Amino acid sequence: MAKGGTELAVRKQLPVVSGRPLAKAGLQSERVLWPDRGPGVFEREVEEIEDALLLTTVEKAVAWAQSNSMWPDTFGLACCAIEMMSIVSSRYDIARFGMERFSSSPRQADLLIVSGRVTHKMAPPLRQVYDQMLEPKWVIAMGACASSGGMFNNYTILQGVDKIVPVDIHVPGCPPRPEALMEGIVRLHEKIRGGVPPAYEIRGVAE
Amino acid sequence: MSVLPSTRIYEGTRIPQPVPTILEVDPEKHRLEDILRVNFGPNHPSTHGVLRLVVDLDGETVAGIRAVIGYLHTGFEKNMEHKSWWKSVTYAPRIDYVSFHANELLYVLAIEKLLGIEVPRRATWTRMAMAELNRIHSHLVWLGTSALELGAISLFWYCFDDRDQILDLFEMAGGTRMHTRYVQVGGIAEDLPPDFTSEARKFCESMPKSVDEYEAILDRNAIWLERTQGVGLLSSDDALALAQSGPMLRSTGVDWDLRRDMPYLAYDEVEFDVPVYCGGDVYDRYRVHMDEMRESVRIVRQCLDRLDEMDGEPWIADDRKVVLPPRHELHTSMESLIHHFKIVTEGFRVPAGEVYVAIESPRGENGCYLVSDGGARPWRVKFRAPSFAALQATATIVQGLLIADLIAAGGSLDPVMGDADR
């Protein structure tokens, strides 16, 4: 099915979901699979925010630059890390989005993809790495364990990494397919270009 | 089946005293004022996960080391005690998440040993084929990430491309790329799809050529040889004393492989060789991994041939007290409906007892100690993790190494932190 979707997108036979530049370029995320459905909740909300914020051209340019070359931080913890490594590989190439430069130093990273289960012992290092990142910074909670604790509702696993860091995108799955993680990344890009501020501005950062 | 005579990789023992896993700074060799304590923290560029090494450095030489683990302790064993037997199988593959099928297989073999259930041969051979594909997958991930750490970055893309082909096969059979939960108590969850063997054969044609490519890239590369030969030495006596198994043990000259020496599944009916090298360094571990990939392809080919002969046979045992009846029977048979109800709601029961089952996972001896009280839930599950044992050897193999060699040696241990921390 994924193969058919990209062919359709390449031949630009998808109905144009909205007049926004992203949609014209074919980036409709999940709508690729259901071409006859209209914009989803996500697309509509981002459009509403974009209309409300009325970004200036300079801000739009900055947002375009930020989303086009976002450098992830290597925060692979468990099984999801293996799927995160596979989006770097040639089949699910993340370099198309300008994100192939995984930075081990948080000071040079924009995006923290928390991939895997976070234990209470690991939570302080995670928070420290998040604090060391420079603004603007985004967090993707990849997988069920990072989003909510996953199947491990017990004494040692943090039930959702959004207890300690503000999360922009949660990607469900155990582990999420590389395509699912890419959809999460693409949605993050759409949010940024729509003008949605990073999560720490919306939700605040716990001290 | 013999164990090679102990090879003289180094004289005596290098296991530190009094604590085998902590290398203390030797005041005779290093001035204590020169020592710098560096923390290779849980988050670091090496892709082995959340391993923390507290290293005492004298310049660039490693003078002392201590490994701190526990950053991925998930409480698998406690969680599994609270779930029915059926549901607890879902937890097992996430322990050693790179060789996920090995963990599922191990746990289900332990349950089946307690139950005394007989598994049909189609399921046994399928499990074996999947286990060997998983071995190739694990070695590809190891090679890709180890080469990445040592600077041979292009190998990462080559290995992961082949790995995607293996995951396509897993997806074809099990429905998802990783953590397929394809192994079921009594057999396998569903029959193999009809074109699985032909697709797998295509993979078996291309895989040895890929291994040849990797060897062409690395084997005569001066940098690779310089960085891996003579690094991370471990003698056979020390390896056995430190409970090393798998490629770590076979690189020290000890000819031991559970698949051949204490066979499980149908490993006594397939032909394969066990690569053993006597150098005890990172280069020999690399050679063991490469040769094992080739041997695994050989085993997979034999399994596929046998699976083609067994086409149409049952893939799961017939015991309705443990295995769900086929759905079409639920419309006509009252007993099947009751069995289905009992198994789905309460779960089947396993007789009381304790067993220890071990298999040869890509990392070494992966064992499961299972205690049942006769009820619908496990009483105690303990996994003997090969990475846990491998990391104990860190202090022994890094003596006298530079930081760069530390990375090579640490990578050659092949630790998966989910496995080490459970």
Next chain:
Amino acid sequence: MTAYASVPGVVETRESFGETTLVVDPARLVEACTALRDEHGFNFLSDIAAADYLGWGEQEVAGYIGTNAGRDIHVPGSQGLARVPPPKPKRFSVSYHLLRVNDDPARLRVQVWLDDGESVASVLPVWPAADWFEREAFDMMGIRFEGHANLMRILMPEDWEGHPLRKDYPLGGEPVRFSDED
């Protein structure tokens, strides 16, 4: 079974599911392990597994047990009646899984039984591999090993209180909200 008769300290020998278990007196554990390593060739310590049997046998098992092997119509009480597994001698068992790596491979389990608060000698002098396994048993079950030079927590954070895998330690976690109420 008589193969291990010469091992000092053996209290009981059990065979089940094709495995041999030697129950050893905790006071003579190191002696027994040294004899097994030197005379019987068990040079590989696979695993040290501790188990907590608090609450064993309190829940009756009713109904059919597992497979055909569990049901024998000639044995009264093996079908359909409530059965309780035989009780265990003490609360904790520590099982040492040994492996003989040579031309005559064999597996063996050495088991000691302890009560809460009792400690057992560490087998670190016999097999250096016991280091982290014993630390894990201490961390998870609270069993102290005498003579272990570094008995610290290994999996839990070092200031953690309690021993998680004990049966009286709660699973923890949070209650999960499923509906959309605030």
